[in-house]
Amino acid sequence: MGFIKHIPGTNPIITPPRDPRSLGLGVVGLHEGRTLLLAMNRTASIHPVAGCDLNPEKVQACRAELPGLFYTSDYQQMLARPDVQVVAIYTPDSLHADHIVAAFDAGKDVICTKPLVNSLGDARRVLDAGRRTGRRLMVGQSTRFFEPFRRQRAAYERGELGTVELLDAHYIHRMDWYYQKSPWVAKETDWVFLGLSHPLDLLCWYLGPIRSVQAMSVRSELAARFETRGPDVYIVNAVSQTGRLGRAMGHYGCHELPTARNCIELMLYGSRSTSLAQYHDMRYVYAAPDGTEVTEDHLYAGRHYYFNSEVHGMHYGEFANYAEAFARSILDGTPNSPDLEEGVRTFCVMDAVRRSAVEGRQVEVQDITCS
Numbered sequence: 001m002g003f004i005k006h007i008p009g010t011n012p013i014i015t016p017p018r019d020p021r022s023l024g025l026g027v028v029g030l031h032e033g034r035t036l037l038l039a040m041n042r043t044a045s046i047h048p049v050a051g052c053d054l055n056p057e058k059v060q061a062c063r064a065e066l067p068g069l070f071y072t073s074d075y076q077q078m079l080a081r082p083d084v085q086v087v088a089i090y091t092p093d094s095l096h097a098d099h100i101v102a103a104f105d106a107g108k109d110v111i112c113t114k115p116l117v118n119s120l121g122d123a124r125r126v127l128d129a130g131r132r133t134g135r136r137l138m139v140g141q142s143t144r145f146f147e148p149f150r151r152q153r154a155a156y157e158r159g160e161l162g163t164v165e166l167l168d169a170h171y172i173h174r175m176d177w178y179y180q181k182s183p184w185v186a187k188e189t190d191w192v193f194l195g196l197s198h199p200l201d202l203l204c205w206y207l208g209p210i211r212s213v214q215a216m217s218v219r220s221e222l223a224a225r226f227e228t229r230g231p232d233v234y235i236v237n238a239v240s241q242t243g244r245l246g247r248a249m250g251h252y253g254c255h256e257l258p259t260a261r262n263c264i265e266l267m268l269y270g271s272r273s274t275s276l277a278q279y280h281d282m283r284y285v286y287a288a289p290d291g292t293e294v295t296e297d298h299l300y301a302g303r304h305y306y307f308n309s310e311v312h313g314m315h316y317g318e319f320a321n322y323a324e325a326f327a328r329s330i331l332d333g334t335p336n337s338p339d340l341e342e343g344v345r346t347f348c349v350m351d352a353v354r355r356s357a358v359e360g361r362q363v364e365v366q367d368i369t370c371s
């Protein structure tokens with residue numbers, strides 16, 4: 001027998017008291033980056049100071065909601081401000097490396113949305129700049145910071161799952177709206193770095209260093225219509241250096257999903273238990289030690305915090321959670337995850353997946369953080 005635990009709570013967001021050492025945040029790229037600025041009423045250790053975008057309409061929309069901040073279209077002007085200690089980057093993927101290196105050189109610590117970078121040359125560049133300047137970086141892997149995935153990870157760290165022997169992760173989402181909103185998505189990158197970065201990051205998080213991958217990809221009817229640069233359907237099999245197995249799947253041209261499935265799911269098959277975390281539905285499902293199946297439903301408790309009271313609004317809670325975690329780790333002098341080296345290692349897995357799909361063979365992962 002199983003049961004559903006509705007986690008109670010309908011409160012709107014309660015803003016925590018600000019830590020007197022709270023760090024000032026400047027955000028570049030005010031479409032997705034606007035979400036982070038608005039989510040700053042959830043954090044204690046980091047607060048909004050500045051926003052930057054080339055597009056005056058994006059600046060105007062942010063200014064209307066957060067009038068007290070400094071706004072500019074000139075990234076260097078934002079970097080020159082001493083009250084900006086952390087820079088968060090939400091520009092198109094191919095610009096991340098330039099924006100990270102400039103921020104490091106200006107003495108700032110950096111939050112960079114996923115994917116950290118989308119080419120090997122850029123991965124080497126950000127790694128070198130981080131090592132040269134000693135600045136810190138957090139990759140904004142939002143899925144890790146969504147409530148069911150946090151619950152699942154905490155149970156894993158308490159040892160309740162035992163060893164994860166097999167992992168199954170996917171992110172599936174119809175993306176015509178994204179091609180229309182942001183044409184660079186179709187023309188300048190590959191879905192292995194965009195959507196597939198979510199399940200591949202989850203795979204690396206649990207299985208540790210990945211030895212090799214075998215990937216297949218095709219282009220959907222929708223991707224062909226938008227003339228995307230690469231394929232938009234991927235299946236990946238991976239083996240870790242310790243011999244454990246994982247699978248990641250992505251499809252960005254499909255029809256809508258039936259409600260039984262969620263667009264992001266992580267299924268862990270451990271030696272002691274199994275568990276499933278889901279996004280958008282805020283469900284965490286697991287087998288308890290006595291064999292009972294438990295479904296934790298966090299929607300009522302978490303919808304204001306995570307969705308900003310909208311119907312499945314995007315990422316407010318996750319962005320606040322990783323920004324707060326990063327600021328705390330800077331203030332306390334403790335490690336953060338995923339940091340620059342971890343982000344580059346995950347990029348190396350993504351790049352191996354891309355090569356494997358193109359070359360039609362199993363590919364060894366080349367970890368450039370070791371060379």
Ligand SMILES: NC(=O)c1ccc[n+]([C@@H]2O[C@H](COP(=O)([O-])OP(=O)(O)OC[C@H]3O[C@@H](n4cnc5c(N)ncnc54)[C@H](O)[C@@H]3O)[C@@H](O)[C@H]2O)c1
Pocket residue numbers: 028029030031032033052053054055058073075089090091092093095113114115140141142143181182194315
């Ligand atoms: N789950 C997640 O964490 C998540 C979700 C969606 C998007 N993203 C990532 O966020 C990033 C942005 O995605 P988006 O959907 O907001 O893209 P977008 O195209 O809607 O917005 C990018 C913004 O950057 C601005 N910009 C471009 N170059 C600039 C420059 N040199 N200086 C200042 N502003 C500049 C543009 O004017 C635009 O407003 C991408 O890397 C994407 O992969 C992450």
